Amino acid sequence: MKKAAVYSLLSLLACTPVQAAVLSVCLEGAPEIFNPQLTSSGTTATVLGQIYDGLVSVKKGGSEIEPALAESWTVSGDQRTYTFKLRKGVKWQSNKSFTPSRDFDADDVLFTFDRMMKPDHPYAKVNGGNFITFSTKLADALESVTKVDAQTVAFRLKQPLAPFVGIMAHQSLAITSAEYAEALAKAGAKDQFDRDPVGTGPFALQAYQTNAAVRLKPFAESWGALAGIAERTAKVDAAVLVISTDASVRLQRALAGECLISLYPNLADREIIAKNPNLEVVQTPVPSVGFITFNFKDETFKDQRVREALAHAIDMKPLVDVIYNGMGVVTGSIVPPALWGHDASVGAHPYDPAKAKALLAAAGFPNGLSTQLWAVPVSRPYMPNGRRAAEMIQANWAAIGVKAEIVTYEWGEYIKRSRAGEAKIGMFGGIYDFPDPSQIPNNYFTCDSSGKPSPSNIGAWCNAEFIGLMNSAGTISDQAERTALYKKAQAVFHREVPAVILGGADDITAVNKRVKNFIPAIFGASRLSGVTVE
Known part of the structure; x- marks a missing residue:
């Protein structure tokens, strides 16, 4: 210790x-x-x-969305406007440099979302201004956030977005204090806003x-x-x-x-x-998925044959059995089995070292190659033992002539460097924060309308077909239709091999x-x- x-x-x-x-x-x-x-x-x-609350939240220990700072909400007939009625009498916390003079209201909701939406907002670039969840899930979808009155806020979407209320339950979209931000701005201490929290x-x-x-x-x-x-x-x-x-x-x-x-x-x-x-x-039973992802900024991994070769070279069943201690399931699908929309027909790439060697040779690497393999340094449901998983993959790859140097860092540094695109082959994963299949694929494998990868898309894979299917699934409400589109997206993912799914477990x-x-x-x-x- x-x-x-x-x-x-x-x-x-x-x-x-x-x-x-x-x-x-x-x-x-x-x-x-x-x-x-x-x-x-x-x-x-x-x-x-x-410390913080959102407008809505996922019910404790369940999957239903329930009121939090918003006591209720309504949806317009065209499915594009969500109007939230805010809870009255909600108090803000205080700290050594701030004592609130008013309760939570619509101004706080506007401040929270304006900071993320508007590039010229006074707090937009404070402490890096990297609004990961918002950038991935709402930046392209949200048209406006307006104050109806002190206790009512309306969110207007550019087009219908089926998982919108679920997205709003994501803890990254918690509400922050506009008054606290104003006080710190006057004191010339904006950076303190994200380091000394004031919540509800x-x-x-x-x-x-x-x-x-x-x-x-x-x-x-x-x-x-x-x-x-x-x-x-x-x-x-x-x-x-x-x-x-x-x-x-x-x-x-x-x-x-x-x-x-x-x-x-x-x-x-x-x-x-x-x-x-x-x-x-x-x-x-936590829905989660872990994976290793290839860096598309590296010419080596732009070749689909290299990615497929490395996928075929991993003996997945013993890896999943060992790493997840018999509690994991071998699957090649980015949507986990515990969640609706999962395609059970998308399996892991079969273990085939001979095929892997042939693919590498066809790609111009008859004698193998050298790379880095990053290992998650903490235990998470999607990856209980990153170091051991990396060692097992390293041994599998050595059999086809691939030399993989295992790299890791302290967790905060690991996340920072991964998102900066430093990992040649990164190990990452995610836990679903709300019950919709869109979360993990959109977080880790999509790009915005300008072609910029989402912050957690550490491999910078931008595939128009995959993104189009994910976007289409988000605009309709019929679950059967959405499931069909998600299954098509999983097939594209499996074919293109931007990552190798390692699994997840309870x-x-x-x-x-x-x-x-x-x-x-x-x-x-x-x-x-x-x-x-x-």
Whole structure:
């Protein structure tokens, strides 16, 4: 166990009275930023999901969309205008540099979306201005956001977008404070807006020790608490999220009682957790997909024969069996089996080293080639052990003359470098935040109308046929028609091999039996509100 992390946990716990109820959570990585708009990382969302709210959200532990900051919404007859009626009396949090003078209202919604929509907005380029989810899912679709009155906002789309309400439940589209932004602008401290958060959620940030721990305190005036909604109210005196990138360390802390909730333990450690009298294994069917993706800025990987060769050279079944500990399924589809729209007929590329060698030779590499293979450094449902997966792929490729150097970085740096297009062959993946097949394909494998890859499209694959099918599926509401289009898109993906699908599996969490009412999220990040400690 790393000393720095231990000291951080002790120092943060020391801030709490002895008899207080503290919920300690072992987190697999550090938050990269403290504004949800600037991230699509599930790890970061686990932290920020406690601090911020969106207009709508996915029901706790389910897949239904429910009201949050918007108490209701209506859709126009042409399916292009969504009008949200905002909740009254919602309080903003405060911090050492800001005390709000008003409640949440339509101005905050406009500020949040104007920042992402308008290139000349005062906050558009602050802290990089990379609005990942918005750029991928709404930038080309949203015509305008207008204030009807103080408690009503209308979103006008350029054309119907079937998953719009689901997209609005994505935690990256949480609402931020216009008044806070104005105060920081006057103080010449705009960058603080994304680093010292002010939200409306059940918890507020109390302290962050970089790469070590995050301490959250209850926000007593949150709208959930004021409305008496138990599952929207902080029920503990503090939540301490301890950053432990090593799954074995998270397990040991769970066994020792240091972390009452330990996220993403190794799937292979399921029995160890189950046999411990103080712990229970909570299994969650999380729709997710992991993959390795080829960099289309590299001439080598622009050749479809090279990509197909490397796909045929991976012995997928043993890889999935080992990495997902028998809980994964071999599939070549970008839409996972747990989600509607999945095409079961799209299988993994058959393991065929002889064919792989022939394809490489035809592409001009009769003696193989050298490249880099990046490995995800944290445990996620879509990739429980990135290093081991990379080693197995490396060994498979060596058999056909391909030398792959395994590269990895700390999680925040890994994401930053991947999105900068540095990975020759990158390992990435995603967890569905709302129940619609469009999310992961649109996030990771599409480009906007100008040909710019979405921020998470780390391989920069822009295929007009694939994008056209995805866009068409998003404009109609009939699920059967949408399914047919998604299946065609999956066939194009499989044919073109922009990436090799590695799989996904159910998630497990080690939860101390003293913890009550913790329900892991199926879509998005799990809430700590409503959770108690006995």
